[in-house]
Amino acid sequence: MDDLYREIIIDRYKNPQYRGSLNPNDISFEDDNPLCGDHIRIDLRLNDSGKVSEAAFDGHGCAISQATADLLLESIQGKTLDEIKTLTREDLLELLGIELGPVRLKCALLSLKVLKAGVYGLGETSDELVE
Amino acid sequence: MPLVYLDSAATSQKPVAVIEAMDRYYRNSNANIHRGIHTLAEEATADYEAARERIARFIGAKSHRQVIFTRNATESVNLVAQTWGRQNLSSGDVVILTEMEHHANLVPWQMLAAEKNLRLEFIPVTPDGFLDLSAYPALLALEPKLVAFSHMSNVLGTINPAQEIIRLAKTAGAVTLVDAAQSVPHFSVNVQELGADFMVFSGHKMCGPTGIGVLYGRQDLLEKMPPFMGGGDMIKRVYLRTFTLNELPHKFEAGTPAIAEAVGLGAAVAYLESIGMEAIHAHEKALVNYALERLEEIPGVKVIGPTAEHKGGVIAFTLDNIHPHDISQILDEDGVAIRAGHHCAMPLHDKLNLVSTARASFYLYTTEAEIDILAKAIYKTKKIFGM
Numbered sequence: 001m002d003d004l005y006r007e008i009i010i011d012r013y014k015n016p017q018y019r020g021s022l023n024p025n026d027i028s029f030e031d032d033n034p035l036c037g038d039h040i041r042i043d044l045r046l047n048d049s050g051k052v053s054e055a056a057f058d059g060h061g062c063a064i065s066q067a068t069a070d071l072l073l074e075s076i077q078g079k080t081l082d083e084i085k086t087l088t089r090e091d092l093l094e095l096l097g098i099e100l101g102p103v104r105l106k107c108a109l110l111s112l113k114v115l116k117a118g119v120y121g122l123g124e125t126s127d128e129l130v131e
Numbered sequence: 132m133p134l135v136y137l138d139s140a141a142t143s144q145k146p147v148a149v150i151e152a153m154d155r156y157y158r159n160s161n162a163n164i165h166r167g168i169h170t171l172a173e174e175a176t177a178d179y180e181a182a183r184e185r186i187a188r189f190i191g192a193k194s195h196r197q198v199i200f201t202r203n204a205t206e207s208v209n210l211v212a213q214t215w216g217r218q219n220l221s222s223g224d225v226v227i228l229t230e231m232e233h234h235a236n237l238v239p240w241q242m243l244a245a246e247k248n249l250r251l252e253f254i255p256v257t258p259d260g261f262l263d264l265s266a267y268p269a270l271l272a273l274e275p276k277l278v279a280f281s282h283m284s285n286v287l288g289t290i291n292p293a294q295e296i297i298r299l300a301k302t303a304g305a306v307t308l309v310d311a312a313q314s315v316p317h318f319s320v321n322v323q324e325l326g327a328d329f330m331v332f333s334g335h336k337m338c339g340p341t342g343i344g345v346l347y348g349r350q351d352l353l354e355k356m357p358p359f360m361g362g363g364d365m366i367k368r369v370y371l372r373t374f375t376l377n378e379l380p381h382k383f384e385a386g387t388p389a390i391a392e393a394v395g396l397g398a399a400v401a402y403l404e405s406i407g408m409e410a411i412h413a414h415e416k417a418l419v420n421y422a423l424e425r426l427e428e429i430p431g432v433k434v435i436g437p438t439a440e441h442k443g444g445v446i447a448f449t450l451d452n453i454h455p456h457d458i459s460q461i462l463d464e465d466g467v468a469i470r471a472g473h474h475c476a477m478p479l480h481d482k483l484n485l486v487s488t489a490r491a492s493f494y495l496y497t498t499e500a501e502i503d504i505l506a507k508a509i510y511k512t513k514k515i516f517g518m
Binding site for chain 2: 102126
């Protein structure tokens with residue numbers, strides 16, 4: 001339990017670095033986790049060479065889902081869309097540095113699903129994006 | 132008196148590993164799945180989904196999403212008939228089955244045929260118990276929408292050339308469904324090698340518990356299919372008047388599923404894998420050879436179905452004109468459990484001009500000594516009837 005709520009997660013939950021919105025933006029996508037109602041929207045701006053120059057998320061939900069979104073957006077600064085497409089659940093768990101059971105994993109994966117669905121230009125998120 | 136259980140085609144006995152896995156689940160991990168955040172809910176969810184993944188690997192599925200838990204093979208066929216069938220079949224469409232189907236792969240299609248005015252056609256069975264595939268091309272020329280057939284007959288023991296039947300069905304543009312209730316428990320079956328669009332089987336015939344079965348489906352087909360039953364877990368969002376569907380495989384698993392049974396089936400698959408499907412198949416082949424030898428030397432015994440090399444571990448037979456119910460009753464007195472009747476394949480018995488048969492069926496735990504006891508009990512039956 002201490003692991004699950006280690007300092008970085010509580011810190012990012014309380015003091016997110018990337019919370020907000022970008023208007024105009026190049027990519028914006030939002031979805032929620034119907035199991036618990038967590039909601040995430042992610043906006044991206046790209047520079048001339050197609051790399052992420054700015055990123056922001058907004059939404060509501062548990063500490064895990066919101067802190068993960070913040071850490072995820074930090075990690076994609078300067079990345080191309082192709083690089084984002086290759087992100088896996090393992091990459092995300094590495095950012096968090098914790099083990100998660102199958103139910104809480106869904107909380108953590110929400111932001112990655114939203115990000116990838118947006119980058120791929122899909123109409124909806126799917127679990128397959130993060131397997 | 133030792134039990135000689137020769138009714139594994141009806142349901143198998145359960146290894147300790149399966150009983151203990153279910154016991155452990157109920158004692159230590161019992162909770163509802165996919166929702167709770169507490170430790171037990173996490174454990175139960177992980178156990179349930181691990182069973183699905185193990186089963187997916189066992190049958191060579193590309194993804195665990197293609198493995199839908201149902202109650203049994205029967206429910207799996209009904210699921211396909213009521214969802215894929217209702218959506219894709221319409222008046223005048225042809226569905227090809229075979230004359231050796233178990234009622235489970237017959238009645239659901241009869242029900243749909245009555246509702247949709249479908250035309251059911253059948254690959255005939257030859258007198259020696261094979262599918263008459265010389266009749267198949269003419270049936271395929273009818274441009275069937277579906278070819279659904281048994282991988283292995285639960286009466287004749289005939290192992291049908293599934294790969295070839297599917298290959299030809301595909302050239303005719305038909306979707307295929309394999310009833311693998313008698314094959315998956317007994318030899319290695321790989322859905323990708325078969326090329327099957329749908330495959331169904333039951334847990335309880337493969338050392339697992341009752342109440343759990345599997346529908347395997349091609350992912351693109353499963354995704355397009357409407358839901359089967361409505362309720363919790365199969366939804367993503369629910370509003371007062373509408374809902375949206377959950378993703379595969381949950382889309383087809385409404386309500387709290389058979390969690391302990393799924394765990395038990397996962398343990399059964401692990402058990403079978405630890406012995407090896409090749410070893411199990413070889414053991415049963417040897418038993419069938421031995422049993423045919425022993426039974427066919429008894430005057431008055433007539434074995435139904437093909438010769439040993441085309442046969443799985445199922446031997447249906449008649450004995451003079453003694454009714455199979457009487458045979459079974461007398462054998463039971465010596466602790467020998469066989470099945471008597473039409474074995475849920477009445478049309479096959481009609482075709483072969485049989486009212487009913489006695490059936491001995493084997494599994495990995497069956498021994499030659501048990502077949503000796505069977506033979507002895509058959510002699511005793513003859514004696515009682517003065518034959």
